[in-house]
Amino acid sequence: MKHLAAILVGCLLSFAAAAEEHWVGSWASAPMRATGDSLPPADLNGATVRQSVRLSLGGTKFRLRLSNLVGTTPLTIAAAQLGDRDVTFGGETQVTIPAGALLVSDPIAMTVPALRDVAITLRLGEVPKEITAHPGSRTVTYVQPAGTTQEWPIERWYFINGIDVVAPASAAAVVAFGDSITDGYGLRPWQPSRWPDFLARRLQANKTTQQVGVLNLGIGGNRLLRDGLGPNALARFDRDVLAQSGARWVILFEAINDFRTRETAHEHGEQPASLAALRGAYLQMARRAQARGMRIYAATILPYGGAQYFTVANDRDRQALNDWIRSSGVFDAVIDLDAALRDPADPSRLAPQFDSGDHLHPNVDGYRRIGDAIDLRLFALGPR
Numbered sequence: 001m002k003h004l005a006a007i008l009v010g011c012l013l014s015f016a017a018a019a020e021e022h023w024v025g026s027w028a029s030a031p032m033r034a035t036g037d038s039l040p041p042a043d044l045n046g047a048t049v050r051q052s053v054r055l056s057l058g059g060t061k062f063r064l065r066l067s068n069l070v071g072t073t074p075l076t077i078a079a080a081q082l083g084d085r086d087v088t089f090g091g092e093t094q095v096t097i098p099a100g101a102l103l104v105s106d107p108i109a110m111t112v113p114a115l116r117d118v119a120i121t122l123r124l125g126e127v128p129k130e131i132t133a134h135p136g137s138r139t140v141t142y143v144q145p146a147g148t149t150q151e152w153p154i155e156r157w158y159f160i161n162g163i164d165v166v167a168p169a170s171a172a173a174v175v176a177f178g179d180s181i182t183d184g185y186g187l188r189p190w191q192p193s194r195w196p197d198f199l200a201r202r203l204q205a206n207k208t209t210q211q212v213g214v215l216n217l218g219i220g221g222n223r224l225l226r227d228g229l230g231p232n233a234l235a236r237f238d239r240d241v242l243a244q245s246g247a248r249w250v251i252l253f254e255a256i257n258d259f260r261t262r263e264t265a266h267e268h269g270e271q272p273a274s275l276a277a278l279r280g281a282y283l284q285m286a287r288r289a290q291a292r293g294m295r296i297y298a299a300t301i302l303p304y305g306g307a308q309y310f311t312v313a314n315d316r317d318r319q320a321l322n323d324w325i326r327s328s329g330v331f332d333a334v335i336d337l338d339a340a341l342r343d344p345a346d347p348s349r350l351a352p353q354f355d356s357g358d359h360l361h362p363n364v365d366g367y368r369r370i371g372d373a374i375d376l377r378l379f380a381l382g383p384r
Contacts, residue, residue: 021107021166024246025173026057028162028215032230033070034133041154044127046146049158051120052139054192056200057173057213058114059165064105066122067161068097069132075159076125082163083118085110099128102161114204120160133158135229136183136220139190155189162215164245170381171211172248174199175241177233179254181302181370182218185361193364194218198371203379212379215244223257224281225273237285242292249379250289251335252282253299256360259318263309275317279324286330297378298331300338305348306359315348333378340373341366 034040040047064082068075075097080087088106089095097103112118134157141158142151176182176196184194200214217240221229230236233254241250255278262272282298289296300322304310322338325331341362343351350359354366362370 021061022169022171022246023063023164024057024167024171024211024213025215025244026055026059026062026163026165026213027053028217028244029053029134029137029157029160030217030219030230030236030240031067031069031132031134031161032219034131034135034156034158038133038135038156040131040143040156040158041152042143042145044124044131044143044158047124048144049122049124050142050144050151051122051137051157051160052117052141053120053157053160053163054117054197055112055114055163055165056203056215057165057167057171057211058112058116059167060109060111061166062108062110062112063164064108064120064160065102065162065164066097066105066159067102067132068128068159069100069102070130071097071099071128071132072130073128074098074126075128077122078125079123080105081119081121082108083110083112094125107166114210115201118163122159131158136180136185136218138184138187138192138194162244165213167213167246168211171213171246172379172381173213173215173244173246174249174251174379175215175217175244175247176251177237177241177253178218178251179222179257180218180220181256181361182216182253183220184218184367185220186356186363191364193367195367195370198368199374202371202376206376209376209379209381211381213246215247217241217244221257222254223261223273224254225258225277226261226270228257228261234281234284237288242288242294247294249295249297251297251299251374252285252331253337255301255321256304256318259301259314260304260307260309260360262314263311275320278321282325283330290332295332295378297333297335298325299335300325302338302362303342303348303350304360305346308360310359312348335374337370337373341369
């Protein structure tokens with residue numbers, strides 16, 4: 001009995017120690033259904049999938065999140081590795097993720113500095129027909145089908161949802177919540193030049209913000225009010241923002257696709273997004289974040305004059321939404337990216353030095369400009 005009591009006490013102490021650990025997101029991606037060219041290049045049943053991500057916070061103990069969000073049948077992970085460490089779930093190397101579910105691994109002891117790439121290797125068992133993915137990886141994933149040595153490269157992520165790290169109690173994460181401008185449209189693989197990447201480097205270079213993680217939850221083509229490429233922002237806000245480990249702030253930077261798709265809305269059986277409805281969506285997300293004790297920073301919407309589906313009428317509404325963002329008092333702070341990137345000679349357009357050429361997405365200098373325009377004092381650490 002004394003031996004059993006000692007074991008129970010040891011277990012309780014272990015659980016207490018684990019409960020005291022402060023987990024903070026170091027990397028994350030927004031899960032969505034793989035379709036079209038996002039589908040894997042080969043059958044994933046029994047395949048090995050090697051992927052790479054860049055951590056924003058370093059540390060010595062991590063955990064991996066895997067998602068079967070869109071699957072309607074279970075996903076079997078036969079084995080997983082983070083870097084060169086085996087990953088377990090409840091002490092088991094093989095795990096089955098139910099349809100629609102997310103699983104968090106056991107803690108993984110390894111040392112990885114901030115802003116370093118880490119590999120994630122999944123050996124898959126049975127895979128659902130519906131694949132949970134993220135198209136905007138900006139890295140190359142290698143798929144090795146079962147029974148072969150050949151690897152197929154593709155610029156997508158499959159089933160990986162996040163990596164958390166044990167960090168000091170004051171550490172926290174900021175969620176970058178947006179569309180293709182946040183997801184880094186136009187960048188080449190292995191080019192960590194999305195605006196959240198520039199922000200992460202600035203935070204690490206500043207001694208007072210080195211314990212702030214940056215989580216990129218952008219989805220290319222995403223909209224506030226309607227599904228498009230991925231579920232609408234209101235539908236995914238709780239999962240992609242509020243559920244992130246240690247998240248204390250969110251930068252809300254969406255709506256340009258709601259304006260652009262007004263011109264084709266009726267072709268898809270939709271009503272064009274009204275200015276009032278867009279304001280209402282912003283207000284809903286502000287209330288939900290603030291109710292959780294998170295600070296929400298709204299970014300003004302960039303100009304897109306010269307881009308496909310641009311109209312003067314829609315631009316008037318874009319500017320009206322920006323004026324409301326600046327003056328409403330709804331948000332804990334405003335990040336005026338419109339002012340930072342617009343052309344002084346024509347405020348309906350991006351400044352030429354920041355334009356990728358499609359008049360909608362910034363180039364690398366534009367992404368850097370966004371990262372530089374964010375005041376690091378917004379991320380003061382310490383007690384809430």
